Amino acid sequence: MNYGTSDQVHVTVEIPPLDERIETKLRTYSEILARWSSDKVRLTGPKDEDTIWKDHVRDSLYALELLPHSGRLVDVGTGGGLPGLAWAICRPDLEITLLDSQSKKTGALESIVSELEVENVSVIWGRSEQLALEEREIYDLAAARGVSEAGIVAEYLSPLVKVGGTALSIKGPGYREELAKIKGQWDLLGLDYPRIFDYVNGERQGFLLAFPKRSHCPEVYPRRPGKAEKKPWWEAKK
Structure with a gap:
């Protein structure tokens, strides 16, 4: 796929x-998420299965x-x-780590992964800052969906991504203001300007910000939590 040469270039993607x-x-994954969100641990915003499927599971597939x-x-x-577990279901050839700082969520995820019999996934309870100390720059792609604004997410992701890999931030329309704050200083994290991909999922317009990893991230990053x-x-x- 042609990633383009500018952060202003948009490529529309489909599932x-x-x-x-x-x-x-x-x-089935959507059904399980609805069950957990209704009865046990709130894993998504909505609780009904149809909304979880459309706004969360299906929405994650545009990045495939x-x-x-x-x-x-x-x-x-x-x-x-x-998006990681949805990707793992679609791409059993990839090794995918699911990281979250809330133990209730990782505990639920371990049960969900087991119920779905997905074998190419590992679940880790912890923060990205700690994982980067243990597994620095070893991943081909690090992703975050709905975690924080683009610049902050970049500090979480870049230390995890190997040179030549990609840091991927999944965003809504507000990404433009988030990028404007950075003033093109992505190289300070070893990243290149993001290649921007857009998609339309029902009434939602989404954007995939793909940052190529061009050089090693300075050791000062990530900073403490x-x-x-x-x-x-x-x-x-x-």
Whole structure:
């Protein structure tokens, strides 16, 4: 796929064709999420199965074309396993780590993964700042959906991604203001300007910000938990 050469270039993406077996498992995943969200741990905003399918599970599938041909992926702040578990169902050839800082959610995810019999997934309870100390720059792609604004997410993801890999932030229309704050300083994290992909899922317009990893992320990143939000890296030296 042509990623383009500018952060102003948009490429529209669609969900690739899925075979019946995979779609059935994705629907089952939606059912399980609805059950957990109603009875046990709130893993998604909505509780009804149809909304979970459309706004969360299906919404995660637009990024499938951006995933690497092989390798290791990590989903930071995965919550109910989105997008990482949906990707794992569609791409059993990939090794996918689901990371979340809330133990109740990771405990629920372990049960869901077991029920779905997905074998290419590992679930980790912890923060991205800690994982980057243990597994620095080993992932082919690191992703976050609905975690924080783009610049903050970049500090979480870049230390996890190997040079030549991709940091992927899944956003809504407000991404433009988030990017404007950075003033093109992505190289301070070892990243290139994002390649922007858009999609339409029902009434929702989504955007995939794919940051190519061009050089090693400086060792100072990630900083200790909470620092990324309190003192954004692009303002740290002001």
